[in-house]
Amino acid sequence: MKPVLLIDFGSTYTKVTAVDVDAPRLLGTANSYTTVQTDIMNGLADALSKLEKKTGRLDFCERYACSSAAGGLRMLASGLVPELTAEAAKTASLGAGAKVLKTYAFKLTEDDAEEIRAINPDIFLLVGGTDGGNSETIVYNAKILKEIGGDFPVILAGNRNAARECERILSGREVHICENVMPKFGVLNIEPAQREIREVFLNRIVRAKGLTQASELIKGIMMPTPSAVMDAMKLLAEGTQSQKGLGDLVAVDVGGATTDIYSVAEGLPDDPRTSLRGLPEPYIKRTVEGDIGMRYSIRGIIDAAGLERVAQTAGLTPERLSEIVDMFAENTDMLPYDDETLRADEALASWAVRVAVTRHAGRLEEIFGLGGLKLVQTGKNLVNVDKFIVTGGSLIHTEHTRDIASYGFYDEEEPGSLKPKQCDVLVDRSYIIAAMGLLSKNYPDAALTILKEELKTETR
Amino acid sequence: MEKKTLVIGVIGADVHAVGNQILYHAFTDAGFNVINLGVMVSQEEFINAAIETNADAILVSSLYGQGELDCRGLREKCDEAGLEGILLYVGGNIVIGKQPFDEVEKRFLAMGFDRAFPPGTPPEVDIEDLRKDLHIEE
Numbered sequence: 001m002k003p004v005l006l007i008d009f010g011s012t013y014t015k016v017t018a019v020d021v022d023a024p025r026l027l028g029t030a031n032s033y034t035t036v037q038t039d040i041m042n043g044l045a046d047a048l049s050k051l052e053k054k055t056g057r058l059d060f061c062e063r064y065a066c067s068s069a070a071g072g073l074r075m076l077a078s079g080l081v082p083e084l085t086a087e088a089a090k091t092a093s094l095g096a097g098a099k100v101l102k103t104y105a106f107k108l109t110e111d112d113a114e115e116i117r118a119i120n121p122d123i124f125l126l127v128g129g130t131d132g133g134n135s136e137t138i139v140y141n142a143k144i145l146k147e148i149g150g151d152f153p154v155i156l157a158g159n160r161n162a163a164r165e166c167e168r169i170l171s172g173r174e175v176h177i178c179e180n181v182m183p184k185f186g187v188l189n190i191e192p193a194q195r196e197i198r199e200v201f202l203n204r205i206v207r208a209k210g211l212t213q214a215s216e217l218i219k220g221i222m223m224p225t226p227s228a229v230m231d232a233m234k235l236l237a238e239g240t241q242s243q244k245g246l247g248d249l250v251a252v253d254v255g256g257a258t259t260d261i262y263s264v265a266e267g268l269p270d271d272p273r274t275s276l277r278g279l280p281e282p283y284i285k286r287t288v289e290g291d292i293g294m295r296y297s298i299r300g301i302i303d304a305a306g307l308e309r310v311a312q313t314a315g316l317t318p319e320r321l322s323e324i325v326d327m328f329a330e331n332t333d334m335l336p337y338d339d340e341t342l343r344a345d346e347a348l349a350s351w352a353v354r355v356a357v358t359r360h361a362g363r364l365e366e367i368f369g370l371g372g373l374k375l376v377q378t379g380k381n382l383v384n385v386d387k388f389i390v391t392g393g394s395l396i397h398t399e400h401t402r403d404i405a406s407y408g409f410y411d412e413e414e415p416g417s418l419k420p421k422q423c424d425v426l427v428d429r430s431y432i433i434a435a436m437g438l439l440s441k442n443y444p445d446a447a448l449t450i451l452k453e454e455l456k457t458e459t460r
Numbered sequence: 461m462e463k464k465t466l467v468i469g470v471i472g473a474d475v476h477a478v479g480n481q482i483l484y485h486a487f488t489d490a491g492f493n494v495i496n497l498g499v500m501v502s503q504e505e506f507i508n509a510a511i512e513t514n515a516d517a518i519l520v521s522s523l524y525g526q527g528e529l530d531c532r533g534l535r536e537k538c539d540e541a542g543l544e545g546i547l548l549y550v551g552g553n554i555v556i557g558k559q560p561f562d563e564v565e566k567r568f569l570a571m572g573f574d575r576a577f578p579p580g581t582p583p584e585v586d587i588e589d590l591r592k593d594l595h596i597e598e
Contacts (some may be wrong), residue, residue, distance in 0.1 A: 081508045132493070133465070133513035185495045186514050275500060367473055367500075374475060376500065 001398040003027060003058045004443070005434035007044060007065040010034075011072070014043035016051050017435035018058055024446035026454055028055040029430055040069060062439040068225040073097060073201055076121040078104035079181075080128035080137050085392070087279055088181040089127045092157070092190035092288045094417060095181055096197035097227030107137055108144040117148050123200055124152055125193065126166065129159030131183045142166040146173070153200055155182045157193040173344035176200060188280045214303070226286060228437030229253065230262060233389065234284055234334065236451050237264035240444045246452075250360075250420055251384055251389035251433075252408060254352050256295040256332060259289045259392075261360040267380025267418075274364070274375040281362070281380045289356045294348060294394045295332040298325055305351035314347035316340060321347075342398075349394040362418045377418070383410055385420040389455065391428035399428050402458035426455040463479035464594050465515040469497030470552075476523035479552065483521070486568070487585035503534050507541045516594055517547035519586070527554035528567065535572025545589055547593055549586065551577030 002022045008015040014034050018027040030051035034043030049117055053056060053212040075098040079086030086105040088195060093100045101119055104112055116124070124145065126210060138158040145154060146169050153174035156166050163177045176199075176263050178193035179192040202222055229251070236334055239245030248265035269276065291300030311321040324344040362379025390396065392406050398404065402425045410421040440447040466487055477499050484496045495513050497505055506518050517563050518538070522530060531550055538546055550573045555564050561578040568576035575589055590596070 081511050084508055084512050128512075130513045134511060135514070182512070193493055203464075275498070374473070374500070 003060050005048075005058075005060040005063040006438045007047075007063065007335060007435050008228075009040060009043075009065060009067040009069040010225070011069055014040065014047045015431070016044070016047045017432055018055055018060070019435075019439060019454065020441045021439070021446040021448065024443070024449050026430065026432065026450050027058065029432065029435075030054065034069075062442075064441070066223050066225045066228040066306075066434055066438055068099075072099040072226075073197075073224045074119070074122045074333070075100050075125060075197070076102055076104070076116060076123075077125040078108060078141055079107060079158075080134055083278065085127050085129065085182050086443075088188055088190060089125050089157070091183050091279075091282060091285070092193045093125055093197065094226075094288055095190060095230070095282060095284065096194040096201075097224030097230065097286075098197060100288070104141075108141050113144050113148055116145070117150060117316055120150050122204075123197060124154045125197070126156050127158040127181050127193075128153050129162065129180075130185050131160045131180050133159055133185075134445050135159045135162035135165075138162050139165055139169065142169040142181065146170055153204065155193060155196050155200065157196070163300050167355075174204075186280065188282065190282065198227065210255070219458070223438070225434050226260060226288075228434040229260075229391075230284055230286060230437065231440050232433045232437035232447070232451065233262050233264050235440045235444055235448055236455075237387075240448055243445060243448050245448070246387050248382075248385045249387035249389055250357070250385050250423075251391065252353055252357065252395070252405065254349055254392040254394050255293055256393075257290075257293040259292040259356040261287050261289075261356050262389075263360065263380060263382055263385070265382060265385050266381060267382060269361060269375070269377045270366075274377050277343075277376055277378045284379065285360070287356075289358045289359060292352050292356050292393075293327055294345070294352065295334075298329050298348065299432060301348050301352050301355065302350060304355045310347050310351050313350055313359055314343045316344060316347075320344075331422050345394060346398060346400055346404055350400075350404045353395075353404060354407040358414075358417050364418055365416060374445070378420070381418045382420050383418050386423050387426060388420060388423040389426045389428065391431065391433050395430050396427055396431065401425060405458075414459055426460040427458060428454070429456055430454050463491060463493040464517070464590075464596065465493045465495065465513050466517050466519055466590070467495045467497065467509045467513065467515045468519045468521070469501035470499040470521045470523065471501055471503070471506070471528055472524070473500060474522055474524045474530075475493070475499045476521075476552075479523060480521050483519070483583055483586070485491060486587065487590075490583075490587045491499075494537075503530075503537055506534070506554065507537055507543065510543055510546060511541060515546065516576070517549065517590065519549045520548065521552045522554045523552045525553055525556040527552065531568070531571060546576070547590075548573045549575045549577065549589075551581055551586070553579050 006017040013031045017029045032047035077089035079089045082105040090103040151229040155176045178196045238436045251262040253260040311318040336345040366374045367374045405425045410419045436447040487494045565576045
């Protein structure tokens with residue numbers, strides 16, 4: 001037996017997962033409530049003792065950790081045109097596991113500057129212009145950042161012709177220059193910026209978030225938790241050299257404050273004559289809906305889906321649902337306690353899934369012109385994806401997971417929304433996805449075996 | 461001398477791809493940096509591409525007769541987006557039916573285009589005008 005420990009430092013929980021990489025199998029999981037940053041080591045010790053009560057004493061050979069503690073990796077980004085470089089900056093940051101608090105476009109205003117100063121992000125991603133293209137805006141924005149003060153690092157990933165000038169303007173601040181997120185018009189190049197974000201996270205953020213003490217104990221690979229989830233989903237889809245993966249998939253994580261959607265798929269049109277609009281889509285894409293969550297952002301679900309519709313799904317009157325929503329919004333750690341609150345919770349989760357997957361998935365439009373019918377696709381085509389992974393408290397602690405998840409499927413009444421049509425629903429009942437992402441760095445085969453074993457399929 | 465950047469494409473719901481492709485090659489061979497947006501391009505897409513690439517000119521093609529509708533307001537939107545004074549060309553079968561081209565040209569110039577080209581204009585003509593308008597010395 002070769003036990004390995006995987007730790008997820010969350011904002012409210014420290015979660016530990018023990019696996020035996022020889023077998024390979026899951027040995028056990030445990031978590032501990034952590035209230036403040038300074039508690040992080042206590043939280044870990046507490047979670048470990050709970051774990052060892054279940055598994056018996058374990059001599060861990062290796063320990064790896066990811067973190068979303070202290071608000072996660074808090075980022076701001078700015079680009080030029082909202083649909084182009086600003087969108088590319090946001091996509092890059094989300095894909096690196098960051099929590100993107102805001103994305104700015106065009107020139108930063110005085111109000112923006114004040115807001116940036118107040119937010120004081122962990123990293124600012126400054127982009128804009130294609131290589132050889134517009135440099136005026138990125139240079140202007142660098143000057144604004146210079147005046148803002150604070151010591152947050154800036155990653156420069158815009159027009160390469162302006163990079164050095166921006167670096168000089170920002171002298172005195174930690175600046176990292178990398179390749180442009182959009183080197184040529186319509187070409188997305190986000191990996192270099194993402195590598196830089198992870199690098200800065202490791203070298204700097206881990207220290208700042210009070211995780212140094214922990215990192216001495218841990219062999220390494222600290223990464224933001226969403227990054228670990230992405231790694232796990234990539235592994236599950238693609239497999240390893242010796243094991244087949246499951247193929248294209250969509251994963252949904254409905255949390256208290258946000259709903260994260262991941263897709264691993266090229267997402268190209270079914271009909272090759274379809275023309276593609278907008279930015280090219282990354283093969284592994286993460287989107288975060290900041291207004292869709294089961295507690296802190298519960299009202300956002302109602303705003304997006306409509307009170308009547310959610311009430312109908314729950315089988316409650318709109319008035320009663322409204323009361324329950326208010327109660328959950330005020331008591332963010334409250335769990336459903338009777339039939340009505342459970343029905344409300346499940347209906348809200350269903351619509352959270354519907355709204356978030358609809359926003360994540362691409363759209364297909366039919367345009368009638370002089371040349372006849374033309375198809376235009378924006379975003380990713382997920383219609384043919386047949387694996388739907390589900391994680392997050394509201395979805396893994398109910399028996400109705402498949403029903404809730406099906407709200408994220410293709411709907412005949414909304415044929416333009418390219419959501420998955422026929423899916424197996426795989427449920428992360430033991431909540432191990434992030435841990436397997438961590439494990440996959442050095443033990444991809446063990447991580448994949450355990451994922452396949454632990455993700456329970458809800459039959460069609 | 462630094463290459464001048466052109467944004468080209470076919471506006472509106474128009475799917476005529478061939479002429480645009482010929483223009484792409486002709487302009488590239490003539491030493492321009494060409495951003496080709498392809499067919500079915502909206503006014504906003506022309507403008508966004510011109511902003512990010514700091515383009516020197518936008519060249520709009522229209523082959524299906526709806527050019528007048530599709531092009532209306534493009535100059536004003538360019539001004540609004542900070543692209544004041546950007547060179548705007550239009551060409552192709554830009555109106556329906558057989559109308560005297562000098563009248564058509566007048567209407568498009570009044571809409572804010574710097575030049576309008578009749579059907580069948582060889583790319584060399586555009587290239588020569590571009591060189592003139594962008595002050596490119598050979």
